[in-house]
Amino acid sequence: MKTQTIIALKFLLIMTVLTGVIYPFFMTGVAQLTFRAKANGSLIIKDGKIIGSELIGQKFDSTIYFWSRPSAIDYNPIPSGASNLGPTSDKLKKQVVERRILFAIMNTITDTTAIPKEMIFASASGLDPHISQKAALLQVDRVAKARNFNTIQKHNLVQSVKNLTEKPQFLVLGEERVNVLALNLELNKLDQNITNNK
Amino acid sequence: MNEAIQLILFMVALAALAPLLGKYMAKVFMGEKHIMKPVFGWFEKSVYRVSGIKSEEEMNWKTYLYGVLLFNLFGFVLLFLLQILQAYLPLNTEKLPNVSWHLAFNTAMSFTTNTNWQSYSGENTLSYMVQMLGLTVQNFVSAATGISVVLALIRGLTRKTTDSLGNFWADMTRSVVYVLLPLAIILTMALVGQGAVQTFSHYVKATTLQGTEQVIPLGPAASQIAIKQLGTNGGGFFNSNSSHPFENPSPFSNFLEMFALIIISASLVFTYGHYAKSKRHARAIFITMYILFAVGIAISLWSEYSHNDVLNVSGGMEGKETRFGVMNSVLWSVTTTVTSNGSVNAMHDSLSPLSGMVSMFNMMLGEIIFGGVGSGLYGIIIFIILTVFIAGLMVGRTPEYLGKKVEAFEMKMAILAVLAPSIVIKLFSAIACSVPAGLSSLNNAGPHGLSEILYAFSSAAGNNGSAFAGLNANTVFYNLMIGFGMLIGRFGVIVPVMAIAGSMAKKKITPVSLGTFKTDNWLFVLLLIGVILIVGGLTFFPPLALGPIVEHLLMNLGVTF
Numbered sequence: 222m223k224t225q226t227i228i229a230l231k232f233l234l235i236m237t238v239l240t241g242v243i244y245p246f247f248m249t250g251v252a253q254l255t256f257r258a259k260a261n262g263s264l265i266i267k268d269g270k271i272i273g274s275e276l277i278g279q280k281f282d283s284t285i286y287f288w289s290r291p292s293a294i295d296y297n298p299i300p301s302g303a304s305n306l307g308p309t310s311d312k313l314k315k316q317v318v319e320r321r322i323l324f325a326i327m328n329t330i331t332d333t334t335a336i337p338k339e340m341i342f343a344s345a346s347g348l349d350p351h352i353s354q355k356a357a358l359l360q361v362d363r364v365a366k367a368r369n370f371n372t373i374q375k376h377n378l379v380q381s382v383k384n385l386t387e388k389p390q391f392l393v394l395g396e397e398r399v400n401v402l403a404l405n406l407e408l409n410k411l412d413q414n415i416t417n418n419k
Numbered sequence: 420m421n422e423a424i425q426l427i428l429f430m431v432a433l434a435a436l437a438p439l440l441g442k443y444m445a446k447v448f449m450g451e452k453h454i455m456k457p458v459f460g461w462f463e464k465s466v467y468r469v470s471g472i473k474s475e476e477e478m479n480w481k482t483y484l485y486g487v488l489l490f491n492l493f494g495f496v497l498l499f500l501l502q503i504l505q506a507y508l509p510l511n512t513e514k515l516p517n518v519s520w521h522l523a524f525n526t527a528m529s530f531t532t533n534t535n536w537q538s539y540s541g542e543n544t545l546s547y548m549v550q551m552l553g554l555t556v557q558n559f560v561s562a563a564t565g566i567s568v569v570l571a572l573i574r575g576l577t578r579k580t581t582d583s584l585g586n587f588w589a590d591m592t593r594s595v596v597y598v599l600l601p602l603a604i605i606l607t608m609a610l611v612g613q614g615a616v617q618t619f620s621h622y623v624k625a626t627t628l629q630g631t632e633q634v635i636p637l638g639p640a641a642s643q644i645a646i647k648q649l650g651t652n653g654g655g656f657f658n659s660n661s662s663h664p665f666e667n668p669s670p671f672s673n674f675l676e677m678f679a680l681i682i683i684s685a686s687l688v689f690t691y692g693h694y695a696k697s698k699r700h701a702r703a704i705f706i707t708m709y710i711l712f713a714v715g716i717a718i719s720l721w722s723e724y725s726h727n728d729v730l731n732v733s734g735g736m737e738g739k740e741t742r743f744g745v746m747n748s749v750l751w752s753v754t755t756t757v758t759s760n761g762s763v764n765a766m767h768d769s770l771s772p773l774s775g776m777v778s779m780f781n782m783m784l785g786e787i788i789f790g791g792v793g794s795g796l797y798g799i800i801i802f803i804i805l806t807v808f809i810a811g812l813m814v815g816r817t818p819e820y821l822g823k824k825v826e827a828f829e830m831k832m833a834i835l836a837v838l839a840p841s842i843v844i845k846l847f848s849a850i851a852c853s854v855p856a857g858l859s860s861l862n863n864a865g866p867h868g869l870s871e872i873l874y875a876f877s878s879a880a881g882n883n884g885s886a887f888a889g890l891n892a893n894t895v896f897y898n899l900m901i902g903f904g905m906l907i908g909r910f911g912v913i914v915p916v917m918a919i920a921g922s923m924a925k926k927k928i929t930p931v932s933l934g935t936f937k938t939d940n941w942l943f944v945l946l947l948i949g950v951i952l953i954v955g956g957l958t959f960f961p962p963l964a965l966g967p968i969v970e971h972l973l974m975n976l977g978v979t980f
Contacts (some may be wrong), residue, residue: 224471225482229489232468232588233497233560236595239466240646241556244600246641248607252617255608260617262665263549264625273624274635276664279627281841286628297807298659299622299634300540303738305768305889309729313737313769317730334731338777342736343747345662346764351741389718393424395670396744405628409610 265402278350279402285369287352287360287408289401290339291320294347301346311392317341328363335359351398354386368412381407422746429750430713432678434925435703440742441683441689447588447597448570448690455597461698462911466592469896477583480921483571486587487564487913491531494560498553499527502545502844508514508565511546525898530557532909532940535567535647535761535884536901538893542636542657554654555643559603561651562603562683563594563934565793568913572797575920576821579928584920589695593630598683600648602851606645609675614668615641627967642664649680651791653761653884661751661764662740673743673764677751680760684789687796691949697820704799707947708757711788715753715777715836722773723749738766759791761884766864768871768887772974777927777968779874782881784955785840785912791882794909797916799947803938804919806950811934819935822928827921830916839911841958846925847876848962856896862889865980866973870966879904 252260263275273279280296290298293304306313320341321333337356339349346362354356361382365375385404389395467474478486506516518526522538529536531554539545545554567590574584605754611617611763616637623683625633640656646664647653653853656665662888667673685705691702723745726733734745743751748765755762756778767778781788787798808825811818818825851857861868879901886892892901937943 224510225486225489228433228470228472229486229493232466232591233490235466235469235816236560237497237556239553240559240595240600240690244603245551245555245639245642247610247616248604250618251608252611252641256611259613260523261622262618262619262635262643263614263668264623264635270621273627273633274664276668277633277635278630278664280629283629290858292786296627298542298544300605302540302659303664303766303769303888305694305766305862305887306737307558307863307868307870307887307889307970308727308735308771309767309974309979310776310863311863314729314979317732317926327595336705337735338732338734339741341732343738344736345738345740345763346657346659346664348659348664349740349742350664353741374439389421390670392420393428393673395742395747402628410630 231311265406273402275400275403276350278348281405285363286405287357287401288340290349290351290352291316291329291341292347293343298348299349304343304346305347315344328359330359340379350400350402352401353395355381355383356401357399357404359416364408377411378408381411425746426716426750429674429678433681434709437685438689438936442687442726443700444598444686444690445693445811447593449693453597455601459596459601463592463596463946466596467589470584472592474586474589476551476586478545478558478586479582480571480575480584480917480924482683482916483584485918487568487917488516490560491564492511492617492694494557495531497528498557499523501549501553502526506547508546508548510548512619513546514765515544519794521895521898522893525776525902528902528905529884530554530652530654531561531793532882532905533650533759533878534882534909535652536537536878536886536892536905537654537658537660537884538898538901541655545637548655550643551639555646557648558643558646558652558654559595560591562599562652562792563591564592564600565791566687567591567793568916569793569797572800572916573691575924575944576800576823577694578924579926581924584924592817601814602649603642603645606649606675606679607641610641610644610672613666613672614646615672615922616665617641622824626942636665644676647762648676648760651680651684651758651760653680653755655762661762662766667764670688670742670747673751674970677754678956679931680762681754681758683792684758684795685792691796697939703760703939703944704803707843708788709798710944710948711951712753712757715757715788716750716782719749719774719777720746722771722777725771725817727771727974729979735769735771738769741763755782755885756789756883757788759786759881759883760880761796763885765768765950766888767874768889772867772967772971775870776963777873779870779886779967780955781958781965782877782883783844784951785837786881786883787951792880794912798924801833801836801916802828802936802946802951805954806943806947807838807936807938809950810946814936816934819929820938822931823923823926824929829919832918834862836915837954840908843880843907844873844876844916844959845962847879847904848873849902851876854896856894858896860891860894862891863980866966866970867980868972869962873962873966875901876904880908906924
């Protein structure tokens with residue numbers, strides 16, 4: 222029995238070193254050599270400043286931007302989380318009604334059932350970076366108007382939404398989606414080009 | 420259409436690859452030549468040398484069990500200490516304070532029992548040091564413990580007139596070195612390639628387009644996520660687990676993680692077939708699990724896509740991620756609860772009532788439809804023993820399993836293993852429903868509130884770890900109750916299982932005769948399914964009726980709480 226105790230202690234120590242130190246350090250080393258940008262959080266850096274991560278959603282509620290999904294944590298990632306409201310929650314029911322109305326009014330939509338579901342429900346992580354293509358297209362009019370775009374510019378914007386739409390991976394996996402931060406960066410770029418041309 | 424293709428792809432891949440990995444594991448544990456031996460063989464030997472393990476020395480069931488308990492006790496103490504001392508330890512980039520004693524108790528229990536229930540939220544509670552030396556290590560060794568225990572049981576069932584059940588330390592070493600580690604290395608790289616983070620950097624501060632500050636958490640996440648999926652652990656690096664874009668960045672990473680969480684448990688069934696020299700028996704067990712799994716998926720998908728009159732929506736997206744969509748969220752929720760993984764890519768609390776019930780029911784059955792790594796197989800073997808016993812009663816013969824007589828002692832132990840988790844679920848839920856400390860943590864009212872409590876203890880007792888996460892579990896009451904629930908759910912099963920292994924090993928094998936009840940045909944599959952559902956159904960129908968079923972009916976009437 223005494224030998225078992227010693228073996229147990231030694232074995233725990235060895236496993237801690239192997240799986241708790243060597244394994245994560247080795248994997249970090251390989252990851253940093255092979256996929257450096259991804260391993261460090263797919264950060265987007267502009268003019269030397271970090272403006273976010275490709276994978277982490279940001280809060281967009283201004284009229285001049287495409288909106289991201291509702292978030293239970295208001296896109297503050299420490300810590301990530303969801304509403305966890307159940308299917309018969311009165312609070313959720315009210316939230317859904319409010320979000321439907323707000324989205325419909327702001328984007329002049331008459332049929333509220335046409336609003337994509339992700340725009341009226343909060344995500345699981347609170348950091349969902351995506352919305353559907355439809356949800357983006359429904360916002361084009363508002364965004365274009367808020368930025369005083371002419372018809373050609375608006376047409377380019379629609380084109381950008383389509384260009385930035387990610388198809389299901391390998392054609393079958395997951396859903397078609399648009400990265401909101403990427404889209405809004407593109408939007409700013411379009412706006413800039415216009416100002417420069419003027 | 421895409422939904423159907425993804426579902427079929429997953430189910431076909433599972434059925435196709437499980438026999439292959441099962442065969443590989445049989446080679447590993449039977450000590451035959453295999454492809455990883457030249458790569459890691461030197462490592463296996465050095466582990467033995469350094470710890471003083473005599474790998475050829477076989478143990479009887481008591482010695483084996485003693486090793487299991489002792490090792491898990493030490494693991495628990497180490498993880499507990501790492502947490503309550505984390506402020507004084509290195510690699511604490513965000514200067515996080517020491518973890519409270521009750522949260523540290525809960526998390527240490529959670530990870531040593533392979534439950535990986537999250538009372539903690541990774542990004543603002545645990546340092547990189549604790550995530551690696553504590554959680555990642557237990558992810559490996561608790562899974563290896565499950566494999567070791569089932570190997571001992573398998574040897575007990577397939578050997579004759581002996582005391583020896585193998586060497587616990589050798590089984591542990593081989594599980595980690597030849598099975599878990601190689602798969603984890605491959606999966607880590609795949610996940611990083613998709614965008615999962617793997618770094619020791621500080622959290623970064625970003626200034627968003629709208630001009631606010633956003634702190635982006637980082638860490639050595641991918642390496643931990645890989646093993647938390649493979650080892651049916653499921654405790655997240657980040658609070659929102661595999662819904663977090665850094666844990667599960669893309670549909671492909673989602674597919675891989677979902678597949679990883681079930682493949683080892685499924686493969687072990689075939690490993691058993693090699694030991695028992697009956698591939699047909701293994702196939703019968705696999706088919707039983709596969710049918711129950713498929714039915715669960717069907718019910719859950721139907722419920723989630725049905726119209727919710729309260730919210731006026733079908734296939735709601737509350738607590739789901741756009742990149743995965745409804746189908747992948749539901750498929751994951753069933754997959755993670757039939758196995759005792761418990762990681763989530765969508766919030767189960769926000770699933771439709773009957774989808775949530777399917778998840779809960781999977782856990783209440785005792786995590787035997789594939790189940791945890793190792794624990795799922797020893798769990799279903801308990802049910803098989805019940806089945807042959809009942810079949811024996813029906814025809815008036817002494818029941819036999821794999822040619823061995825099943826007698827009073829085995830039945831007592833089997834019943835104990837079935838009852839221990841059930842008692843936790845019902846008794847602990849009842850206590851939580853009757854004290855203010857239990858009710859004040861609820862996030863939802865009405866029947867859904869009962870479901871939150873019921874889910875928590877089902878998850879604890881089944882060593883699953885997923886949650887109706889609205890329940891605020893980081894309180895002294897829940898940390899202790901769930902902590903003890905996990906302890907009973909794990910070792911309340913392991914101890915009787917080892918006792919069965921010991922007593923079965925001693926028995927003779929009687930040759931097959933005309934009167935032998937066959938355990939490799941459809942009749943057996945149907946009987947086994949029947950026993951599983953009757954035991955699970957009868958035990959848990961009343962509380963399920965009061966929780967999710969009532970909620971479903973009220974939802975259809977448009978009632979809210």
